[in-house]
Amino acid sequence: MATSSVFLVNVAGQIETGEFQEFDDLYCKYCFVYGPDWLITSGLEESISQITKKSEDERQLFCWNFPLDVTFKSTNPYGWPQLVVHVYGLDVFGVDTIRGYGVTHVPITPGRHKRIIPVFVPESSSTLQKLTSWFLSNRPEFVDPRVVAQGEGREVTRVRSQGFVSVSFNVVMKDMKKLGYDVLPSDLSTVNVPENVGVQQGRVSEA
């Protein structure tokens, strides 16, 4: 095989439902964030869903059932893809506002997984700004939604929890084992724990 060896991760799934207490008319967007060694070979990296109204039963769910289907190619598990979901909705004045950012890693084992992602929004930095942002329907947003997938620069933000988004993943993998990565418990070979802790290997025999 001439091309370099890679492993493939196929993620199919759905952004199923959302739980938000006080909002209505929500739609969500998603994007994948991944490390430098990853590449999307097929599927949509970003997409935007329909607007949904909350169910009129006591659950008050927002049902999107928004499919995800994307295949990654990678050489290195470092920077494993993360799904960033951001939910928007119309506020009282009918202006589009952010309702929540959430992130989860794509499951690292093949199979069906379900994730409930708590979502949050950045808070206004002062009460005055909170007031004006409400009046002007101008909530603070992340400059880049991908911020939620990284650890850097988070310390400057203050966020408020908003609700939950439940996502289901069906993960299929190829060639992980071939590259030496064991993700399934069945793959794990027995781990050898050295008996003489602290003794350099071969020291005794050498002597």
Place this chain on the structure above:
Amino acid sequence: MATFKKKKKDRLLTNEEDEDGVSNPIMAGEADSVQEIMPGGGESSAAETVSEDQEAQSLLQTLKKTRKKKKRELDDELISPKDDLARELQSLKKKSKEKVEETFRRESEEEGEGEEEEEVTVPEVADDGTLPMPEEEVAETAKPVEGEEEVSRIKKLRKKKEEVEETPIEPADEVDAATPREATPPPSPPEPETLPEPTPRTTSLRARMRSRLEKAKEEAAQEIREVEKENREERQERLLKGRRDKRGVTRFDTEMDEAELERLVESKQMKLRMKKEQPKKEKPVYMPTTEEAYDFFTRNFEPELVEEPVVEKADTEAEEKKKKEEKKEGEEEEKKEGEEETKEKQEGEEEEKKDGEEETASKKEKKEKPEDEQPLLEPEEDIMFGHVVMCRAEYPDPAEIEKKEMEILYVPSVKLIPNAEKVFDQQQPRFLEEEGFYVGIRPQTSGMNQNKMEHRLLKEAEKGRLSSKKWFGEDGRILALPDPLRGTPSRPPVPEEPEPHLETVFRHATMREYNTRYIDGAIEGGGHYQLDVDINSIIFSHHHLFSREHVLATRLMQLFEQYIIRKKKNMAEYLTEKLKALKNSSLHLRDHIESHRSEHSDADRTNYQKRLTDYKLEIRKTRELRDQEEQADRTLLKNIIHTWKEMKAQRELQKYNNTPLKLQIRKEEVEKKQDLLLWKQEIEDEIEEIKEEYEDEYYRKMHIYSEELEKYNKQQEAKNAARIRQQNKGRRGSKQRRQSTGSGAASDTDQPVSEEQAQLDREILDEEDLPKPEMPEPFEEGELREKITAKAREIRRRPGEPKLHLELTTTGTVTATQQCPRGEQSRREDVSKCKVFVKVLFNNKEVSRTTSKLLSQDFKVNFGQILNLKIVQWPESIKFQIFENSGFSTDLLAELFAGIPEVSVTSQAVQIEDMEFSSDVKIQHNHEGVGSGRPFSFGSKGTDTLILMTTGTLTASVAWGVNDNGVPLVPPIGPGGPYNIFDSMKKMDPVAAIGAAGVMDLQKLAKWFLASRLDPNDPNNADLVYMLRPREGDFGQLLPSDFFRLEQLQEEFDLVPDEEIQNNRRFQLLELRDLEVLDFRNFKMVPPFDRELARDVFVEYDRKKREEQKLKQVEDIESHRAAIARFRQRVREQVMQRFRVLAHQKKLDDVVNEPAVPNVAMIGTSLMRVLERKRPMRPQRKERKKITAQAIKGDEKEVKILVNILRAGDIPIRMALSSRTAGGGGGRPDTERKGKESLVRPFVEVMFQHNTVKTSVADGPNPSFNEELELSFKAPNDDYSPSSLQQVTDIIFLNLYDEMVVNILEDDRERGTSIHQRIEKHWLGSLKIPFSTLYLNGKIDGKFTIDTPPILLGYGHEQTRGELDLIINHDVRTTLSIFMTIEPPLTQPEHVKEKFTSTEHEKLLAHAENWQRNFETKFPQREILTTVIDVNGKSVFVTRYFKPLHPPEEFISKGEQSAELVARYVSLIPFVSDSVIFAGLCDIWSTCAQFLMMLSGDEEEHAVLLANYFLALNKKTWLIIGSAIPEGPTAYVLTEEQDDFWIWNAGTGKHFSVRDSNCPLQVVGCLINSENIWANIQQYEKPAQMSFVLNDSKCWSTLFGRTFPSPGLGSVQPEALYYFSTDKVYVRDLQEKIEQMLKNKIMDWRSRHITRWNRHCTQIIRKLLPILEENLGKPVGPQHLTELEQQFGSYKVSGFPINLPFTELNSIIESVYATGVHAQESREIEFALAVYVHPYPNSILSVWIYVASLIRQR
């Protein structure tokens, strides 16, 4: 009376026995108890009784007194709830009695029976006992009677006592008889059948009964009262004591309950009946009166009224019971008081009981009477239905009704009631709120309702209910709020001294390892772990039930065991043999030495000698050992025999055997002769040996002795001599004195000698006497022999003595228990009673225990039990507790700890081990048992006492359980190896973890390791070997390492060694990417395997690295440059390091996009926006939204540089040549015309990153382009982050060209038909704008002066043609108006506002900051500086940078020109933006020395240097901080000239007048010099509009003023700058090199054509260049040009000189390329190129390049 009573009693007794002999079981029991007391009393003699009687009398009297007293007290006191209740009851009863009496009366009238009943009722009232009035009377009347009665009773008692003996059971019978009566009454009342029986007797009995009743009642009443009183008191007292009497009470209570229940049922029945009866009774034949009628309707008829008698009866019954009960109590109490009285009472009681019974009986009779009448009433029913009387309806008088209603109805008014009425007790209303108390907010109610309520309440109060008081508060208002005061104090009273049980106790903090204690983390763990504890047996080696023989037997057994062991070892034998062997070898050796003495060398000899002495030593040691062993053997033997003898003696003494032990001694006869021989030889040997040894010693000692003796003698001699001398001297002295007059001279000569001598003598005499050595004693054989023989005798078998062999058997018989004496028997019995069991405690909790087993007679207990413990916690301790159970008590004998088994120890493979225990329990027996912890002695001798403690051995084992499948149930264990308790500790302590716990001194450890010769290869020692690293691989020399590894386990977790990672190219790549090395920062898809990595990945990187390396090793010709580069590199690295951290810090704005808070201005503008025009006349550019780096995808087309070229001005026009040659060449009318029409056809070409775009061609010297050009921008590695962008060094070139169309049509004939033209572009000037400037400023907007070459052949300014003065002509500059920006706008790196450490004074810093902030809020546009960052990253006050510094000598002497020279010098220092050098935007100010050293710097460095030079030239100079175009924020220099201020651009060396409107400086922020900082607070910021009068406080605000005078800051600049002249040879070389290179490049660029070089022309220009340099780059005079023109008259020359500071070759090439000289397509073209490098001090080089193209004119 008494006799009567007695009789009566008897009769009653018989009566009752006749009637029913059924005994109540409960009462029978009671009778028993009575009986029990009786015999007790009966035992006392008759004599005693008399005295007792007297006592009783006296007691009685006192009792009476107390009774009276108590009664009175009681009457006063008693208002207890009980009394209240009683009172109510009474009132009720009174009413009911009245009713009953009425009915009685009526009935009596009917019946004709009268008196008796009435009489009966009277006492009944008294019987209630609660009515105070009659009670008092009764009590008073009863007193005298009672007194009599008591006397009679006592008499009776006496009689009784006499009788008692005979009929002790009689009274009990009476009671018996009484009880059933008592029990039966409750059910009886409704049954009339029972009555007929007593009736016949009633007549005869009645009289007696009545009288007795009265009396009994009196008595009873009194008694009750008394008892009650007492009870009450006593009960209170005895509340805390155990209530024995309570039991009796409860028993009665239950009985009563039953009775009550029955009664309740009855009463209900009665009620029902009464209800039926009621109306019948009430129904009158006559018409009721109105009142009655009203009553009939209004009153609530209570059926109880009629029922009352029954209730009453029940009451009385209950009361009777109560009485009884109380009597009982009283009885019991009195029992305590005195037995005498109890008897008395009992009798009394019996009577009372009887009385009571009779009373009830009578009552029954009485009460049943109304019921008897029932049939009488029945006919009435019939009557009622039978006759109906009709009468007219009665109509009540309305007035009367109203009147009546008035009485009943009440309409509360709504009027306000004065407060005074509502306050009780005539108090004044009190208003708490006015007094300042907090009063809550009352709930809202309408006043009307409130008043109504108040009225109602008051009305009720009027009616007599006092309770309404509580409805009103103190202020007279109705209470509506909860009382804020609490009824009880909220804080409990704190006693002075702390209560003992409330004292705080300090407890040490304890660790709670909740989770770790459980194996699986919690109780409900998953695993099943089991410990099997096998408890096999216990053998006591001493027990408190041991007999003396047992003690001896155990001792014997122990000794015998020892004997067996010793015999097995047979050390004595072994040592004897060894001794023999040693002797032999030493003998051999000695022989050998003797025989070969001559042959041996000295070394050999000493060697042999040494061996010999070694042998001797060994022999001695062995002998000593053997002697010891032999002695031990012998003493053991002796002991055994002794013990056996003792035991035998004991057996004999006690005449029975307790143990089956038997010692058999076998004698082995030996030959005495041989023995003796051996014995003697042995002794001789030893003596010999010792002798030998002693002799050696003796010689040695003798030697020392002789030496010492000699010394001693010498000293003595010396002393003697000295003494003699001194005596002599004394004598002589006296003589001298005598002869002093005579022979003074003689004495003079003698004197000094004697002085010295005397001194010496004195010293000698003062010397301490040496001890006289003692002669060593010679060897005394005899004594020694004796000693040795004695020793031998003691420890060795004597010759002829038989050898003894011992054998211990258990064949003896134990004497049967029956034959033993009593003491032994009881001992054995005790032994057989004794039971032993073992408790197992796991983690100090009992988890299991064995069954308790009997102790056998030989003190062994066999359990053989395996206890399985399922555990959930980690085992910490397993403890056995041995308990002994003899009889009832259970004693803890001992506690034993078992070890927690290792993992490998399972119940399948476990060894049972013995655990010894001992107990310190002290027990003594009064039989043969010797006890424990108590002294005892043996047999008759009894001399030596022994104290033995109970000891023994427990045989048990602990192991991990194994399940059915053979899997051990061991908890999972971490990787730390087998579990033990210290595992957790090991985790904490790495030293412990590697097995060297507690080792403090590694050196010592090493020594010990060496000394103990441990095998370093033994895996057991691996830990130690690890600790002590072998030195040079030699395990013999283990030494502790000099370091201690903190994470000594880290190595274990390293996947691969570090070298492997370093060698692996993939890892390397990943690492470099992580480090954000420029080349690899955004490297994508690093392949998973090393082999898949492209080979050339590192080529570029390696090359760069190599270059860096090369920089370090100087070999380049530009050695100075290299040094500079090194220096720069170093500074850069330092600064990079510092800013790397900051680069990753983010601000809120970076992450969150938050709209700004609208302020007034914003609102204003937004309002304005509403009003503003849709299409304004003068549209303004709007601020665009910045885009972050992340948002930009790596698409190349995305980021663009927009260049809007508006117009140009004063473009030089074509001239001279054409005009001059105009007359000559008539063949060129076209050009002539064109020249006139369009003097120049300029266009602008923008070049960036080798992309070029150009505008369309305009016409004339002042064209208007208005064109927008787009250039795509590509960031290195597609990284658009600020840190990356600001390092882009690319330059945007804006070149102004003149497009010239040259007609190249060869043939004129074709002119009409075809056009053949060539377009030529001539470079007129350029404008360079670094990308960083554009990036940092966001946009560049304005009119710029284009750098035009000083000489532009063929072009001149328009003005020259008009004959105006030349001075203006000189100042004319070509300008270009452009607008430039980046699309989309990129985020700019934020200013690092980090606080840098500073050495400045804090006060100063604070003041400066304050001042600066003040200013900044007012003028945000104007930049101001107080502190700057120096190369070391420290904040330095900016004024410190100013200090006069002398420019190079060669500039100073030039007078007027020197300023410009200096400016030129400074401008020739290469310009490099700080942002490029120091990534991460921070302006670093280097000092002038550093600047000259680095030879590159920013505007401020140039400006500071220039300012300092000017200061040295005695100019008044300031540094201007402001912003200019195109640089943006920058620094300029301001100097004061005669009557003007000049602004110098240090970067270009040009200066402008303040008034010059073309000055690039746009904003003046502040002025700085060494003294002060002036901030511009004027309205305008453009220099032309500003005032530069610095004293004017309205225009300039100073940092240091009157409030804060200048502290006189020292300068950071060096004292003087060091200049060195540049190497001329090097300059020449460089010049040639540049020229050669440029020529080659030009040829390369136009590779399609042949490039010809015009040498002649080159020569001429080369001459020209130095002149240009001299002229400081200004246009030279026309004479030079004319010369040139003359030379090349036949050529059309276009060319220009370029002046550059020298930085590197590449930039020169770039500049030349940018001019586009090479882009001449003509074939005939020739080129001329000259380079001139002018050296200035410090390798500052000015490079001149003259490029010209020549086209031969035809």
